[in-house]
Amino acid sequence: MxxxxxxxxxxxxxxxxxxxxxxxxxxxxxxxxxxxxxxxxxxxxxxxxxxxxxxxxxxxxxxxxxxxxxxxxxxxxxxxxxxxxxxxxxxxxxxxxxxxxxxxxxxxxGCKPWQAKQYASFALARGIDTNVNQGASNPVFAIGSGPDRIEGLLSDDFLPKRDSYVQAAFDYTRELNQQGMVGFVQMRVRRQDEISQQDTNSLLLGLDRPFQAGIWRSHGTLSASMVTLGGKLYQRQLQLQARTTPKLSVLPEHLDLTLSAALGKIEYVTRQGFDATNGELGAQLNYRTPQALGQAAAGLLADRGESARPGGNRHGWYASAQLQRALFDRATGELGWTRQDWQGESVYSPQLIDAIRHQSTRQWRATVNMPLAKHQLLQLEWRQVHNRENISLFQYNSQALQLSWRWNGF
Missing domain, CATH: 1.25.40.10 (Tetratricopeptide repeat domain)
Structure with a gap:
């Protein structure tokens, strides 16, 4: 019929x-x-x-x-x-x-009906961090200005603390319909050996949906996340992001450009007056060949906080670069660099810290991935962070070394 x-x-x-x-x-x-x-x-x-x-x-x-x-x-x-x-x-x-x-x-x-694709991964890691609490790199502090300026030494609680940790991570992605909508979940659990105040848990839930913007294929992503610190709820965040890949005939075949825009709302549960709304405009250039993958990205940032937040509103920018390529046998290596700068709009704390805060955070990362068996690999990662500030209380440096076993499943 x-x-x-x-x-x-x-x-x-x-x-x-x-x-x-x-x-x-x-x-x-x-x-x-x-x-x-x-x-x-x-x-x-x-x-x-x-x-x-x-x-x-x-x-x-x-x-x-x-x-x-x-x-x-x-x-x-x-x-x-x-x-x-x-x-x-x-x-x-x-x-x-x-x-x-x-x-x-x-x-x-045989003609089989559509079946949703799904992907899951699990990782278990052991690592060490030279500055797990982001302690100040300069033990000398100063508050006030002019004749009221006071200098002193920070207590041990505000200095860098080294500690080892274990970390577990779980990621799950699943298609929700034939139009390409995808749901995803990311969970992270980190436990310090000694400094339990720095224990963290995080959960991220999201939806990603493709759509057409003129002749450009685009994606919209809505995500919600929460983070606990020391066993207490610390942060909640809601974010909406749109990204598109324009068709540019001027780019070589192995390059493509992605444009993105994002708007988010962050709530700090345990820090009064620090809630903020932030926005981002960025671009990412992707490089693909059979031997290597590369990315370079840059963008502008804006952060609008509550009236009581120290330093008021702020604006900034970011840049990053990453390269992945084969090393030996089936092993691959990755190198990454990121920089993020923030500039405050007003004095951080009048009569106490009489300076407009400028923050510049640089991170370097190197990783070696070594396959063990089907769906399994061993990952060794080194990471270094330099947080440069004009306010010495917030300056910090850290290095971390982490060994992970990862299972990439169905």
Whole structure:
């Protein structure tokens, strides 16, 4: 019955579009065909099928439209309709040996309905950090100014503390529909050997949805996260991000550019007056070859805090670079660098710290990944952070070394 219904619809469309077929140019037909392919690549399956059916009604001898529609029906699990279309193709077009092999392979494998793809990973790590509490690198502090200036030495509680830790991480991603929407979860748990006040837990939940911005394929991401510190809820954050990859013919084939914009709201549960709204505009250049992967990114930052927040509002910028390539056997290496600068708009704390805060944080990272077995690898990571400030209380340096076992599952 379904096949007969399809035949009636096809006959009706063919008659209704007769005048259009006479007026359509080869370029018009190719445009409609490419539109159907684009819709299919974007996961908009129903719209893609409608485009191919329209093309077949206008140009019944367009073999590509018949083939794409047949493969589409097979991917949806409609084996009967896919077989009807395969037979039409065999009778109408005397397909080549290559096309026949594709058809026969689909028949052998069977037409199965869409199944959501999912991915999970788990990591367990052991590491050491030279400054787990971000203690000040300068033990001398000064408050006030002029004749009221007071200098002294910081207590041990505000100086760098070295400690070892164990960390567990879990990531899970799953497709939610055929249009490409994805849900994801990220969990992190870190336990210090001695300084339990620095124990942290974090949870991130999010949705990522593709959409079309003109001729550019884009993504929108909504995420919510929370962090605990020392066993108490410390921070909550909500963020909305949009990113798009414009089609630029001036870029070489192995390069692409991604533009992004983000807006977020941060709430500090245990710190009165520190809640803020922040925004970001950025660009990322991606480099891909069979031997290496690279990224370079830069952007502008804005942070609007509550009126009582020390230093008031602030603005800044960031830049980063990362390179990954094969080393030996199956091992890969990564090098990364990031810099983030913030500039305050007002004196941090009048009559106490009479300075407008300027913060510049630089991080270097080096990693070696060594596969152990299927879905498993060993990762050795070194990380160094320099936080340079014009207010000595906030300056700190740290280094960390971490060894991780990672399982990348289904």
């Amino acid at each position: 379904r096949a007969r219904w399809k035949g009636w619809v096809g006959a009706f469309l063919l008659a209704a579009c007769g005048a259009v077929a006479a007026a359509a140019t080869p370029q018009d037909l190719e445009t409609l065909y490419l539109k159907g392919l684009q819709l299919m690549n974007e996961g908009r399956q129903q719209e893609a099928a409608a485009a191919f059916e329209q093309l077949i009604a206008i140009a019944p001898q367009h073999a590509g439209a018949w083939m794409e529609l047949a493969m589409h029906q097979c991917a949806l699990g409609d084996a009967a309709e896919a077989e009807r279309l395969f037979r039409e193709i065999e009778m109408r077009f005397a397909p080549s040996a290559g096309i026949l092999e594709v058809i026969n392979a689909s028949r052998r494998q």
